[in-house]
Amino acid sequence: MEIAVISGKGGTGKSSISAAFATLQKEVVLADCDVDAANLYLLFNPVCEEEQIVISGQKAVINQDKCIACGECIDYCRFDAIIKKDDKVSIVETFCDGCLLCSRICPQDAIDIIDEDKSRIYAGSFKNGKMVYGRLAPGEENTGKIVSKVREKAKQIAKEFGIKTIIIDGPPGIGCSAISAIIGVDSVVVVTEPTLSGLHDLKRTLEITTSSNLQTSVIINKCDINPEMSSKIEAYCNQKHIEVIGKLPFEPLVVEAMVKCQSITDFAPDAEISKLIGNIYSKIRATT
Amino acid sequence: MRNLIVKIAIASGKGGTGKTFISTNLFNVLQKQEMNLALVDCDAEEPNAKLFLTEGKLKNTYEVNQKVPVVDESKCTYCGKCAEYCNYNAIFFLKEAKVINVLEDLCHGCGACSVACSYSAISEKNNLLGYVNTFEFSPKSALIEARIKVGVYSSVNVIKAAIKKASDFNLVLFDAPPGTGCPFIQTVVQADYVVLVTEPTPYGLSDLKQSIETLKGMNKSYGVIINKAGLGDEKIYDYLNKENIPLLMSVPFDKNIAVSYSKGELLTDLNSEWEEKFSQLYNTIREEYGNSSN
Structure with missing residues (x-):
């Protein structure tokens, strides 16, 4: 099963949430598809086992x-x-x-x-399973192609090691790299924030996921920054029959966890935010 | 010092660091000083600048199209040369079964298939990629927004068209798309100076390094703005010091700033101190650019 976490707008907390999902899952292949700003390897420091050249x-x-x-x-x-x-x-x-x-x-x-031929994809192990990530060489451009290669590799590894769950950390935007990251996945989770920009970008992102008939749910992150805007986003999703699967408050612990190179659910398992993310992940598993 | 900087790109590797926050406030301050300038919103996948710059009046909308081939099967001999010429796998071709289909999403509009065809079986039609919207603030200042149609793969042509529309202004700011892929490159390649907006977190630092590597390869001069200062750690400051990269401005992490941003408000309209700081930012950029190009 492939679960893709995307956002439309950047900086909504997509990678922190994917990292939490990946550590809540005992055995996982984590595919970092934000290839021109890949970050999850910083967190999990995977032991690299394979390097593959991509002709971009x-x-x-x-x-x-x-x-x-x-x-x-x-x-x-x-x-x-x-x-x-x-x-x-x-x-x-x-x-x-x-x-x-x-x-x-x-x-x-x-x-x-x-x-x-300077772009690369890497595959390796981390504590919860396997990880695949790409690196776009400076000046090379075809991110969509590298995203597809990362996903291909992740599927191959999942099959080889009998791992059933693939979590994809997608890129921002709605262009070729975002589309390549979500085509054919079983579940798309869109992380948004309660800002005017967040709502604007969410609408465009949901247009993509619904026109591709993908099972989609929404997380409103930092929901307490602007509760009124949060309600607006919820109302919009209801109207479009898309489930808001959870709301998360702004939590400085999330940044602290990032600095300590851990997912929030590993760093502070008993914190309220970790419990909320745990509930969201269980719901996603149950509905997919 | 050089006379006037013509084009300044405001960019970031990591998304959500505050590119649009910086570019809209900088535009707002300079526009009020009656400068002759345009802000080009080059984040064509998710253009947001207009949400903050509400006073601009829509002056015109320009459609950006791309040519895609249409195969006339009454003339096609199924020789397959067009499929061979297409370097994007956009022509699906089965010789024996006499199947030829254009996969429009994959087409880049290069025209190679038309050149390949010896039987005049390929003509071209226009496919809509997106829009360039121009919003006027005064006779001297405008916001030019690149906006791709939802579902279009590449924003590059729409970005290029928007930048072209800004060629008559003395000063042009680009609100660049995130990342370091084609949309980013096609924007910053046209800039004289690049302002990288980042945040003091491990993700922010890692993405900043990747952006800088790309800019170095393109021989661009650049400086850094740290947004949400106080969050995260100090490593980014060490990096800037070590690499001798100018820190142009620092904006503290402040929940009030985040809240006003969420409502679509401009900090420089709410607070005269910040108005002064953004005005100063422009001077700093000009100085840095002057130094780097000496």
């Missing part, structure tokens, strides 16, 4: 020995990635989308394609 994409590079600066490629490139300056044609790496069209049409065969 491709880039075109001009071979200046062959290029006659005819500029034909410039007309074909739709990403404005090719420029001509002082009779020299060159490719702006940041804008190149890796479509390869320029290399296909170049009459001089002067454009080479190189793989972007």
Whole structure:
């Protein structure tokens, strides 16, 4: 079973809650799919057992020995990635989308394609099971692809070790990396906060999960920051027939636990907040 | 010192550290000083700046489209060259069964398939990716919002279009998308100076390091704002000292600030002390940029 924790808006407490879920589950594969800001390895310090290269994409590079600066490629490139300056044609790496069209049409065969191969995914063990996480190399871009690879690896490990639960810590936003993190999961948990931005982003996130027919529930974190906004969010979810599966107060202990590199439920198992998170997790297990 | 900074990106690796809080307050203060400026909300997946900058009047909405191929099966010979040219696996093709389908979600609109086709069987249509909304505050200042349509995979084209719309302003602020992936890169690549907003927690520090690594590779100059100071630990200060990275401003963790943010209020409207601090922030950024580009 795959449970994905996402948020739309960043900084709502998604990773702290995924970390708590992962330590409440005795045996788990934890997949950190927030690949351009992966953090859970800091908490669990997994013993790395496997490193895998991910080809995140491709880039075109001009071979200046062959290029006659005819500029034909410039007309074909739709990403404005090719420029001509002082009779020299060159490719702006940041804008190149890796479509390869320029290399296909170049009459001089002067454009080479190189793989972007610096991004990695890692798999290892931590105290509650296995962990998979990705690392986007600086300057490489295809996060959606790396997210898919992290999930693929997590599933493979789950099968290999007979582990039944996969918890996915997803990225913020609603673009390709967020979509890649939730496609086909059994349960999506959206963590939001009672702010205008939180509600705005939640609405867009729920549009994605409902249009993909995913079993979805919502946690309102830091609910006491603005109780009125919390009620608004609850009313919105009710209207959309989406369950608010729990509300959590702002709790400085959560930050303290992070500093001590522990999940909140390990750091303060008897604290009210840990009990609340425990209840939420049991409910998710029961409804999935 | 250089004359005028043209483009300042406000960014962060970790989400929710306060990018929008900083960029909307900075815009608010400078706008009141009647500067000629635009704030571009480049967080096209979840654009929030307008929630705080309520006074702007919608001036125009511009649609951003992408070309996607349409296959005319009466002309298609099922040669498969288009599928071979497509580097995004967006053309699903079975030769024997004569099946050809365009998977529009995967298409990047590069046009390679049209070039590949020798039988004029591929034409193109426009698919809506999102909108660029311009809100005017005065004849001299505007908020330009990039907003993808829900369900669209990549925000890059919409971000680029929004940034293009801001080219007539003397000063442009970008509220950047979180992370270090394509949306972040396509935003900061256009900036002269990057302000990284972080928080003093292990997550904040780890993500800050990753952002800085990316910016170094792009030869960008940058400084840091620590938000929610007092939460977490001191390690981030040690890091900034050691790496000689300028700390541009520090905003304490304060429940009152969090509450006013939750309601969509601007701190610089509520509190003249903060208005002064944000005004000073702009001067600090200009100085830092001047130093780094000498």
